Amino acid sequence: MHSPSTENLDLLCSVLYNVAMRRRNIKRFRLEPLCELMATLGQNTYRAEQIFQWIWQKNATDFAAMTNISKAFRNSLSQKFTIQGLQKRTVKTAHDGSQKYLFRTNDSKYVESVFIPEGKRKTVCVSTQIGCPVQCAFCATGRMKFSRNLRAHEIADQARIVQHDTNTKVTNVVFMGMGEPLLNLQETLGAIEINSSPIGLSISQRHTTVSTVGILQGMRTLLNAPFKVKLAISLNFADENVRNEMIPVAKNNPLKEVLQIAKEYSRTKSMVTFEYVMIKNLNDRLRDARLLVSLLKDIPAKINLIPYNEHPLMPYKRPSDERIGQFYNYLLTAPQTVTLRKSRGQEIQAGCGQLAAFHVVKKK
Numbered sequence: 001m002h003s004p005s006t007e008n009l010d011l012l013c014s015v016l017y018n019v020a021m022r023r024r025n026i027k028r029f030r031l032e033p034l035c036e037l038m039a040t041l042g043q044n045t046y047r048a049e050q051i052f053q054w055i056w057q058k059n060a061t062d063f064a065a066m067t068n069i070s071k072a073f074r075n076s077l078s079q080k081f082t083i084q085g086l087q088k089r090t091v092k093t094a095h096d097g098s099q100k101y102l103f104r105t106n107d108s109k110y111v112e113s114v115f116i117p118e119g120k121r122k123t124v125c126v127s128t129q130i131g132c133p134v135q136c137a138f139c140a141t142g143r144m145k146f147s148r149n150l151r152a153h154e155i156a157d158q159a160r161i162v163q164h165d166t167n168t169k170v171t172n173v174v175f176m177g178m179g180e181p182l183l184n185l186q187e188t189l190g191a192i193e194i195n196s197s198p199i200g201l202s203i204s205q206r207h208t209t210v211s212t213v214g215i216l217q218g219m220r221t222l223l224n225a226p227f228k229v230k231l232a233i234s235l236n237f238a239d240e241n242v243r244n245e246m247i248p249v250a251k252n253n254p255l256k257e258v259l260q261i262a263k264e265y266s267r268t269k270s271m272v273t274f275e276y277v278m279i280k281n282l283n284d285r286l287r288d289a290r291l292l293v294s295l296l297k298d299i300p301a302k303i304n305l306i307p308y309n310e311h312p313l314m315p316y317k318r319p320s321d322e323r324i325g326q327f328y329n330y331l332l333t334a335p336q337t338v339t340l341r342k343s344r345g346q347e348i349q350a351g352c353g354q355l356a357a358f359h360v361v362k363k364k
Ligand code: SAH
Pocket: 138, 139, 140, 175, 176, 177, 178, 179, 180, 181, 211, 212, 213, 233, 234, 236, 275, 277, 306, 307, 308, 309, 310, 311, 351, 352, 353, 354
């Protein structure tokens, strides 16, 4: 086992070495800039595709592995560039088979992802930020201090490493881990590009879901972007006053406009899903269900009810099964399809809203 000090020393040495050698991390280049880079190095653009494929599809961590590239050019690449990404630290497995991964970034920060195998569907729930600047009152990620946005390659690395580690083809990606993807939209789109590329991870955009708390500007950009991903909106509260209280950014992103874009997204791209986290005595009463049905009445969508996942550091509770059942039954009167999400990986704190790398935070 590494002691933290040896580890930090190794890291410091490698950072200093790379700075001294002016080596840049080649994973920071998306495919198009990588083609431009190859052109400036006097290479054909197909070299860029070869390198991209080695890194993202064949999991190369060293230029030496890239055997379809001449040895001379591989040597020259390794003098100018590094291939750096997330490092897997720990994996916890729950009884239901879901696994929580803890990764370390190059600047010694921690991120979590969850692997959820369900029959043929193998989903990875990825993080887009370290912590979350939105700080919803009920969410453990929101309780962490926001540290920084993840880069596209760090987001894509999560699915890549899980796929390699579990030796399983990942079929679906959901951007439902730590962070608000639409507050880190360009890097999120960059990750989707890597994930969905046939020379990347080959995960279809139709099997990719971006979840947002309802950031209008990002929703508009996504609506007009040439990406075919699904959109989930964490509505959570049909009463706008309660919503504004629990989700600080909601005041600047009014529900009426969020719902308008949702309608447009369903009409022109793909059916949106409204996520509704049920919290005891806060949004689990019949009058909340009535309000929800009336709010969404003319929006083509799916509704996904998520019973609150409790967290030792959070005061909120999951409603009783009876309350959840009553709420669900009332929602069956709505025109939308309603689902009740099974909780997965709760004993390892891998459920929605539970990712917080608290064991790491507590050490400090
Ligand atoms: N920031 C984005 C993406 C993160 S997804 C968003 O909020 O949509 C995290 C999902 O987990 C959101 O739907 C959120 O409402 C939900 N959530 C947060 N805390 C939860 C908890 N304790 N139990 C169940 N769901 C929770």
